[in-house]
Amino acid sequence: MPENKQGKGKDAQLALQGLRRQLTQLPPRKRLDAIIESPEARALVRSLPVELLFSTIQDIGLADATELVQLSSPEQFRGFVDLGAWKRDRVDPHAVLTWLRAARGDEPEEFLRKLHGVDLEVLEYLLREFTQVHDLEENPDVNPPGVTMETPEGRYLVEFKVEGVEQAALRTILNDLIAENPFESVRLLEATRWDIPSELEEAAYRFRTARLQDLGFPTLDEALSLFSRVDPGPAPARGEPAALAPTQGWVDYLEAAFRDLTVVEQENLEDELRGVANAALVVELADPGDPEAMRSAGEMVRGYLSLGLEHMTGAQPSRAVEVVRETPLRRIFQMGFSLTLALKFRADRLAKKPGAQVDGTWLVFPEEAAALQALRLKRPRRALRVPGAEPVPFRSFRELGASEALLVRAEAQVALFQGLLGDASAAHQVVARFGVPMEVLGADRLFAATVAMAVLEGQVNPRPVPQGRTVELCERLFEGPAQAPRLRSSATERALAALEPAVTAEARPELYRLVGVTLERLREEIATPYLQEGRLDPALSVVLPMEGNPTA
Numbered sequence: 001m002p003e004n005k006q007g008k009g010k011d012a013q014l015a016l017q018g019l020r021r022q023l024t025q026l027p028p029r030k031r032l033d034a035i036i037e038s039p040e041a042r043a044l045v046r047s048l049p050v051e052l053l054f055s056t057i058q059d060i061g062l063a064d065a066t067e068l069v070q071l072s073s074p075e076q077f078r079g080f081v082d083l084g085a086w087k088r089d090r091v092d093p094h095a096v097l098t099w100l101r102a103a104r105g106d107e108p109e110e111f112l113r114k115l116h117g118v119d120l121e122v123l124e125y126l127l128r129e130f131t132q133v134h135d136l137e138e139n140p141d142v143n144p145p146g147v148t149m150e151t152p153e154g155r156y157l158v159e160f161k162v163e164g165v166e167q168a169a170l171r172t173i174l175n176d177l178i179a180e181n182p183f184e185s186v187r188l189l190e191a192t193r194w195d196i197p198s199e200l201e202e203a204a205y206r207f208r209t210a211r212l213q214d215l216g217f218p219t220l221d222e223a224l225s226l227f228s229r230v231d232p233g234p235a236p237a238r239g240e241p242a243a244l245a246p247t248q249g250w251v252d253y254l255e256a257a258f259r260d261l262t263v264v265e266q267e268n269l270e271d272e273l274r275g276v277a278n279a280a281l282v283v284e285l286a287d288p289g290d291p292e293a294m295r296s297a298g299e300m301v302r303g304y305l306s307l308g309l310e311h312m313t314g315a316q317p318s319r320a321v322e323v324v325r326e327t328p329l330r331r332i333f334q335m336g337f338s339l340t341l342a343l344k345f346r347a348d349r350l351a352k353k354p355g356a357q358v359d360g361t362w363l364v365f366p367e368e369a370a371a372l373q374a375l376r377l378k379r380p381r382r383a384l385r386v387p388g389a390e391p392v393p394f395r396s397f398r399e400l401g402a403s404e405a406l407l408v409r410a411e412a413q414v415a416l417f418q419g420l421l422g423d424a425s426a427a428h429q430v431v432a433r434f435g436v437p438m439e440v441l442g443a444d445r446l447f448a449a450t451v452a453m454a455v456l457e458g459q460v461n462p463r464p465v466p467q468g469r470t471v472e473l474c475e476r477l478f479e480g481p482a483q484a485p486r487l488r489s490s491a492t493e494r495a496l497a498a499l500e501p502a503v504t505a506e507a508r509p510e511l512y513r514l515v516g517v518t519l520e521r522l523r524e525e526i527a528t529p530y531l532q533e534g535r536l537d538p539a540l541s542v543v544l545p546m547e548g549n550p551t552a
Contacts, residue, residue, distance in 0.1 A: 020048060021266065028059035036067055045071040050079035051215065051274070058084070058291040062102050070105035074117030077103055079215065081118055082208045083289035089205050093129040094166070096122060101169045112180060115173065120188075121204040127192045128200070130170055132159040135193070152178060156189050212288060216278045223282035227379065229341055230334045236314030250396055253309035254302055257320035265325070272329040277301045279330075300379070303393035305329060308336030310397055340380040340394050346407055347375040355424045356414045358431050361438040363417040364410045365514070369443070371406035412510035417443070419503040420450055420460055433463045434545055441545070444518075449545045451518050454498035455491050464545040470536040477519070478527040485527035487519055495519070 023031050035056075038044045045053065045068060053076060057065040062084075069080065077099070085095035096118070103114045115123070127133075134142045134157040136150075144159040149171055151158070158174065160167045178185040213219065254273075258266055278288070280301050286293030309332060313319035323332065350356055350372070355363065362369040370383035374391035381391035382403045394400055421427040431438045431446070438446075450462040455476050456469055465473060476494070480486040495515050503511050525543045530536055541549035 019044075020052070021263070021270075023048070024052065024270075028056050031056055032060055032065060032068060036071075042071045046073045046076065050076045050083075054080055054083050054289065055291070055294070058289070062098065066102045066105075069099070069102045070107075070110070072103075072114075074113045077114040078117045078119070079211070081122065082211055085122075086205075086208065086289065087287060088285070089201075091122060091125060091201055091204060093126045096126050097130070097162075097166055097169055100173065101165070104169075104172075108176065112176060115176070119204050119207050121200045121207070124188070124192050124195055125197060125200045125204065127170075127188070128195070128197050130160065130162045130166070131192070132161065133157075133189050133193045134159065149174065151186070151189070152182065153186070155186065158189070215288075216275050217282055217288055218279050220282055220285075223279040226276065226279040226330060226333065227283060227337055228334055229338050230331070232308075232311055232335050232338050235311045236316075236319075250398075251306070251310070251317055252302070253306045253313065253317055253320045254324075256317035257309065257324040260318075260321035261324070269324060269329070273301070273305075276305075276329050276333050300393040301333065303395040304333045304336035304340075306336070306395050307339055307397070307400070308332040308334070311335055311339060315397070336394075337379070339400065340375075343375050343400065343404055343407060344377075344380040346411075347372050347380075350407075350411055350414060351376065353414060355418045355421070355427055358424070358427050358438040361443075362410075363421075363427065363438075363443050363446075364413040365444050365447075366442065368406050368410040368413060371403055372410055375403060375407065409510055412507045413443070413514070415507040416503050416511055416514070417447075419507065420499065421462060430462045435464075445543070445545055447514060448518050448522065448543065450499070451495050451515055452522075452544060454495045458494060458498050460498060460502050464541075464547045464549075466547050467538075470546060471530075471534070474526070474530040474536065477522060478531060480531075482528050482531035485523055485531055487523050491519060492516065 023034060026034060035041060035044055035048075053068060053072060057068060057080070062069070069077065072080070081096060081099050085092050085099055100115065100118075104111045132144070134144065136142065136155060136157055142157060144157070147160045147163075147167060149158045149160070150156070160170060162170060174185070177188065209219075258269065261269060277294075277298050281288060281293060281297040284293065284297055286297065288294070309320050309323055312323045312327070312332065312335060357363060362372060364372065367383075367385070370391075374381045374383040377391065380394070382394055382399050383389075383391050383406075394403070417427070421430045431441060434441050434446070434449070446462065449464055450460070452465050452473055453459075453461045453463060456465070456473050477488060477491045478485045479488050492515060496512065499511060499515070500508060522544060526536060526540050529540065536544075536546070538546060538549040540546070
């Protein structure tokens, strides 16, 4: 008989795990509907992890998910407050009251159980922030100007500092507490008068921190070890791309691993994944209840895991399941993270090189500068070719390779500018000729002026183009009709003949590329206006710096 019970219990547990997995795969709105429409909705809700319920509420919006809050247990509700009513180490009393309003349903006893599930310190802090309690025995003539409520025994006058729905909710909570236990409510009001808010908040924060650790959020010291550097070692031999590994796009190696695991293994791996994501969230100093921070941390974790798995499988997604069975996700994450550090260290070394920057601005072109800035973050990232876009985590060797190519170009550009401008002191003097800071001038415009002067003078002379020589410059650069201007072949030859001797052999391939790119840009931007008007508008200094027009 005990064996039968044990077997049935195990079957029920597996069924519940399967149901949880099905729910996690549903979109938030359908997930909510599936839970609420269940014949045993309350039991189902109370069997689900608080993180899953909270993320569902956050995705849908608290106003549309109050039924889910009302079905939760007092312990789960306290978890909602822990996750959703704090901003780092500060409790948000407005958020606490919002959650309490959402918890109030048609069962007063159930609401009171949730209310008592919240830390007493949080409740006292809420009352301290939103009310002022006057003792009528000490001051019977007190007559505050705001809305007040006198306790039934006539001992206290509670003055409300909030208005509208918050005031109504707070008044109802106080009435509920008084009706339930007048003696305890008197003690609560007296404590509210004298307890120090900072001490209440500090105590509540300690309790919350301990509970978050129980939910899988480690302390900062513990979480930091997630980003420990490890030796990735050599990767297995890379075979031919499998069906799961298209030559274009991104392969999610973690998803490939999940597909071939058993249900129980998937559950265990999800627990591991949640632990790694929670640790990453703590390291990022983000609030566990911040949905955007959770999404960002989740993307970072999946990216590093996929990168680590690509390395450990030799770029064969079919091997991913073997790796996750044998290697903890934490170790795989560290592998992926460590692979990005090699690029970061190279970028850091380049930043320390004399002449790599002028007044804190890189002497490299904008695309390469963005890549360097992203690589030098504490946790290296890759820059996107979208103006203003935030850098994103690495996910694959292809993305690492693209950033490495930009880093190689940046290294060559630093060497190139050192040859053209001289040492750091000389470079600073050259930039001063343009009348604007290096941050405004930009390496691309500085190089455009250098190329233009090389075409004009046949020598290295980085400076704004003299106004009196712009026509001569354009005649040396362009030919053909205004509708279809062409670069003169002699322009490239003349520029390279002047610049090449000043540049090291290693940087010359980048010199050739940049001269071509720069001259082509000049053709696209200024050839037609010149050929139409026979002169250069000073406003075109935004492309080619000209004397007297330090246009940003």
